[in-house]
Amino acid sequence: MTTKPPAAPHHDDQAIDVLLRPATWAEYVGQEKVKQQLHVMLTAATQRQEVCDHLLFYGQAGLGKTTLAHLVARELKANLKVTSGPALEKIGDVAAVLTNLERGDILFIDEAHRLNRMIEEVLYPALEARKLNLVVGKGPGARTVALDLPPFTLIAATTRANLLSGPLRSRFGASFKLDYYEPADIGAIVERSANILNMNMTPEAVTAIARAARCTPRVANRLVKRVRDYAQVHGQKTVDVSVVQKTLDMFEIDALGLEPYDRRLLTTIIEKFNGGPVGISTLAAALNDDKGNIGDVHEPFLIITGLLARTPSGRVATELSYRHLGLDVPLNKLI
Ligand code: ADP
Secondary structure, eight states, X not given: OOOOOOSSTTOOHHHXXXXXXXXXXXXXXXXXXXXXXXXXXXXHHHHHTOOOOOEEEESSTTSSHHHHHHHHHHHTTXXXXXXXXXXXXXXXXXXXXXXXXXXXXXXXXXXXXXXXXXXXXXXXXXXXXOEEEEEESSGGGOEEEEEEOOOOEEXXXXXXXXXXXXXXXXXXXXXXXXOOOOHHHHHHHHHHHHHHTTOEEOHHHHHHHHHTTTTOHHHHHHHHHHHHXXXXXXXXXXXXXXXXXXXXXXXXXXXXXXXXXXXXXXXXXXXXXXXXXXXXXXXXXXXXXXXXXXXXXXXXXXXXXXXXXXXXXXXXXXXXXXHHTTOOOOHHHHO
């Protein structure tokens, strides 16, 4: 093995993530509609010198919700205070966060679908009337004290908007759905990241990485980093298609970006359930996994690529899925 100093020796993997995160709207590739709508809201709020309404960002992991929240904060020149649904477990947790807010602050709650009902109920009046209602004392002597909160903006991010309670959802001034990215946009992200990391990458290599990136910026950046590792360790000054291919092979990622687990999910449906339909609970049991994990993390990408179909009677492996796995397509799939 050749040892060559890395291009940016002072940056570890996490520091690289910070380096790759877009710091301006221009660097935030794609999602044009979302950017346009946000631009109008933010400009209007700034012109009126008011705080922006509460915002909800939803979509699959890694599509850019957190990045968007940072950009909003930067545009409004506001402090961004970051927390998450699971971190706000007790009323004291959310009370501490809310009472620490200053005028114009942005509170970012990631994984908002994991907020428990008790916390959601504290949030309703905080969002609507800027009041924090706390119960002081116990039993018959208990009373509610209402504290005033400064004007602030909540940005909630979630992969599962449907799991937010109706009352919470209705308190956002606008909801923005982040979609999977177009291949050209993912290509632009790969190219940008490769440039930031001083990598020499052929256009074909950019395309090959983009194709395996599951239409997701976070995956694209992860692949760029792994390809960079491979090129460095093997003394390759230029990243070409063969370097990308060898990296993907090493991590058992196929040309569509499927990982071993994705292929196992599809082969399980095909081999154990005759191609489906199979109910999600039965499938989860066969895979020894949690059905929420299958439904939230793995299925959405398999569905948009057309490998898996969700039908009223269960999950079905499509004709494309057989072909992709190199299996004979049964006659009933060809009709
Ligand atoms: P989420 O919060 O939706 O899980 P993040 O905002 O953390 O996703 O995005 C994951 C990574 O992908 C970020 O660190 C950033 O580098 C990159 N990224 C996300 N969206 C974009 C985009 N539109 N343009 C360029 N890079 C992006």
